[in-house]
Amino acid sequence: DTAVSQTPKYLVTQMGNDKSIKCEQNLGHDTMYWYKQDSKKFLKIMFSYNNKELIINETVPNRFSPKSPDKAHLNLHINSLELGDSAVYFCASSQLGGNQPQHFGDGTRLSIL
């Protein structure tokens, strides 16, 4: 059983389009995250939800909107895609707290043409 699964694995699309990435975890964790990893492997937190409430909202363009329908799901919608959005986006989950290990999905590689 995949603990943190995100779909799609690859997303190739045109500039200006709107797209969504879905994430689901079956670990019973109450906190979920979205990260962006650039081509140099820098990992940047974007958002975090705890029990469906937004707790981390880093400085990202408001074209990015997370949605958490329940604590097992955290989706990411991106409007008006730009070239600079090309990256790998990772979903992760954990129990709340900086001492909790995070469990990652395998990433969604977004390529903007």
Place this chain on the structure above:
Amino acid sequence: SQQGEEDPQALSIQEGENATMNCSYKTSINNLQWYRQNSGRGLVHLILIRSNEREKHSGRLRVTLDTSKKSSSLLITASRAADTASYFCATDSSNYQLIWGAGTKLIIKP
């Protein structure tokens, strides 16, 4: 935000040798974690060391923490081809998020 810096950025060694990676951070911490990322995969948690611990072992992994120098090291003994990956350190912060280092790319040559 990036707090940690891993050193070296890249490391290439022969299979069977030991690999050492270092992580430095800027602010005081409660704990530090190490993660591995295989190519095309998500990060996998390896080990967590608390600020009151100096050393921790898990299988072939040995992690040390020196809070006075704000640094940690990850030692992988008797390296194998399967250890080829990027390794990241992450420290806790005041607002629940982890602060990540830039990673060390480790290549194990057969």
